Amino acid sequence: MRLLFSTIPFAAALTAAVLLQGSGSAEACAGLIGSNGAVNLGRTTTLAAYHDGVEHYVTAFQFQGGGGEFGTLIPLPGVPTNVERGGGWTLQRLERETQIARLEASDTAAGGAAGGGATTLLETRIDALDITVLEGGGPDVAVWAEEHGFRLSPDAPEVLDFYAARSPIFLAAVFDGAAAAERGQQIGDGTPVHITIPTSNPWVPLRILGLGKQATDRIDADVFLLTDDKPALLPQPGANMALAYSQVASQTLLTDLRSDQNSAWVPESAWLTKLAIDSATSGLKFDLAVDTSGANKPSQVAAGLVALPRTGGSVAHSDASRE
Numbered sequence: 001m002r003l004l005f006s007t008i009p010f011a012a013a014l015t016a017a018v019l020l021q022g023s024g025s026a027e028a029c030a031g032l033i034g035s036n037g038a039v040n041l042g043r044t045t046t047l048a049a050y051h052d053g054v055e056h057y058v059t060a061f062q063f064q065g066g067g068g069e070f071g072t073l074i075p076l077p078g079v080p081t082n083v084e085r086g087g088g089w090t091l092q093r094l095e096r097e098t099q100i101a102r103l104e105a106s107d108t109a110a111g112g113a114a115g116g117g118a119t120t121l122l123e124t125r126i127d128a129l130d131i132t133v134l135e136g137g138g139p140d141v142a143v144w145a146e147e148h149g150f151r152l153s154p155d156a157p158e159v160l161d162f163y164a165a166r167s168p169i170f171l172a173a174v175f176d177g178a179a180a181a182e183r184g185q186q187i188g189d190g191t192p193v194h195i196t197i198p199t200s201n202p203w204v205p206l207r208i209l210g211l212g213k214q215a216t217d218r219i220d221a222d223v224f225l226l227t228d229d230k231p232a233l234l235p236q237p238g239a240n241m242a243l244a245y246s247q248v249a250s251q252t253l254l255t256d257l258r259s260d261q262n263s264a265w266v267p268e269s270a271w272l273t274k275l276a277i278d279s280a281t282s283g284l285k286f287d288l289a290v291d292t293s294g295a296n297k298p299s300q301v302a303a304g305l306v307a308l309p310r311t312g313g314s315v316a317h318s319d320a321s322r323e
Contacts, residue, residue, distance in 0.1 A: 046058065046059035046060075046091075047059070047090060047091060047094065047224065047226075048202070048204055049226060049265075049266075050199075050202040051228075051265055051266075051267055052265075053198060053199070053200065054196060054197065054198050054199075054265070055077060055078065055196075055197040055198075055199050055202045056194065056195070056196055056197075056265060057074075057076070057193075057194070057195035057197065058086040058087060058090055058091065058192060058193070058194045058195075058263075059074075059086070059192070059193050059195075060086070060091055060191060060192045060193070071145070071148075071150050071172060071173065071174045071175070072172070072173050072175070073141070073145065073160075073170050073171070073172050073173075074170060074171040074172075074173070074205075074208070075163035075167065075169070075170055075205045075208055076133070076167065076169040076170065076171055076195070076197055077167050077169070077197060077199045077202055077203055078167065078169060078197045078198060078199030079121055079133070079135070079169055079197070079198075080121070080122060080133055080169075080171070080195050080196055080197050081196050081197070081198060082194075082195075082196040083122060083124050083126070083131055083133065083171075083193065083194070083195050083196075084124075084126070084193075084194050084196075084262060085126050085127075085191075085192060085193065085194065085261065085262070086192030086193050086194035086261065086262060087192060087194070087257075087260030087261040087262060087263050088192060088260065088261060089260060090192070090257055090260045090263060091192070093253065093256050093257060093260075094224050094253075094257075095222075097249075097250070097253045097272070098222075098224070098244070098245045098272070098274045117136055117137070117139075117140040117143065118134045118135065118136030118140040118141050118143070118144040119134065119135045119136060120132055120133070120134060121133040121134065121135055121169075126191060126193055127183060127191040128175060128176045128179040128183060128191065129173050129174065129175055129176075129191055129193065130173070130174040130176065131171060131172070131173050131174075131193070132171070132172045132174075133169065133170070133171050133172075134169070134170045134171075134172060135168050135169055135170075136164070136168055136170075137161075137164045137168055138157060138160035138161035138162075138163070138164040138165075139157070139160075139161075141160055141164065141170050142156060142157060142160055144172075145172070148172075148174075153211060153212035155210075155211060155212065156211065156212075159207065159208065159210075159211050162207060162304060163205065163208070165307065166301060166302070166304070171195065173193070194262050202290065202302075203287050203288065203289050203290070203299070203302040203303070204223060204225075204287060204288035204290070205287050206221075206223075206277070206284055206286060206287045206288055207284060207285055207286060207287055207304060209221060209277075209284060210281035210284050210285075213281040214281065215280065215281050215282040216280055216281070216282070217280065217281045218278070218279070218280060218281075219277060219278075219279050219280070219281060219284055220277065220278055221276075221277040222244075222274060222275070222276055222277070223241075223274070223275040223276075223277060223288060224272070224273070224274055224275075225271075225272070225273035225274075225275070225290060226249060226270045226271070226272055226273075227270060227271045227273070227290065227292045228267070228269070228270060228271065228292055229271055229292050229294070230246070230271050230273075230292075231271070231273060231290045231291065231292045231298075232290070232291040232292070232295075232296045232297070232298050233275075233288065233289070233290060233291075233298060234288070234289040234291075234298035234299070234300065234302075234303045234305070235286055235288070235303060235305070237275060240277065240278065240279035240283045240284065241275050241276070241277050241279070241288075242275065242276045242278070243273070243274075243275060244274045244275065244276040245272065245273060245274035246271075246272075246273045246274075247271070247272060248269075248270075248271055248272070249269070249270040249271060249272040253272070254266055254267070254268065254269070254270060275288075285304070286303050286304045286305055287302065287303050287304045288303065289302035289303035
């Protein structure tokens with residue numbers, strides 16, 4: 001069977017950026033076994049951006065060698081309108097910007113119906129990635145995964161329910177190692193993916209990074225937030241999630257990001273925040289809620305700190321997430 005892990009994107013590790021209007025390098029490599037050998041989605045870096053009511057996810061899956069297939073499952077805050085190849089160097093540019101700034105600061109300051117009840121909303125292929133967007137509850141998505149040859153980790157039902165209660169939208173990406181080799185992809189080559197998601201309730205999934213890990217396993221990730229103004233965060237930065245960078249984004253950075261492929265949506269001005277996650281799996285049982293409306297009230301529901309009221313809604317479709 002295929003081994004199914006889930007990330008926010010993002011497999012084993014995450015770098016996320018959220019771009020909100022008014023309302024890394026992550027490094028942890030899992031040894032993952034495909035049908036014909038080891039396939040790692042090793043260093044997975046993600047930009048999750050929100051602007052003008054649309055959230056943009058740009059995530060890069062890196063080929064680490066081997067054959068066979070490996071799947072990842074990504075929780076999304078809403079139904080995507082498009083999934084396409086992302087910019088080739090956007091994520092690297094964000095890392096470079098924050099590295100330079102950190103050194104300077106140190107110097108100066110010291111579809112159709114799918115199996116099991118899940119619905120297929122979108123299917124596409126990008127390089128060696130077969131991508132399917134699903135809608136369904138946790139059990140529905142688990143059945144779909146098993147029917148498509150994936151073996152879920154023991155904690156998967158709980159984690160899938162945690163996300164499906166707030167947004168029943170998931171993106172499944174199947175990485176075909178043999179196809180990557182046929183395309184001439186080298187170890188370390190990345191496939192950037194850009195996901196466009198209209199939604200009024202953006203959030204950054206973090207708990208998904210611990211899927212399939214032991215309680216004492218470490219999770220190291222960088223989360224980039226690119227917002228119109230300085231954001232209010234929940235949970236606030238602390239021992240497991242340190243504030244590594246927080247200042248106005250430079251015009252040079254924004255111009256560079258905007259010039260990359262499919263990145264015309266990048267705004268003219270923004271605030272750049274970087275959060276460094278260094279936590280045991282047992283300490284990362286939440287997501288990241290962001291509020292830049294000025295109300296200073298990031299959603300406890302979006303952060304996964306309280307349950308969504310049982311009204312049939314979700315973070316993606318309910319105002320309850322603002323509570």
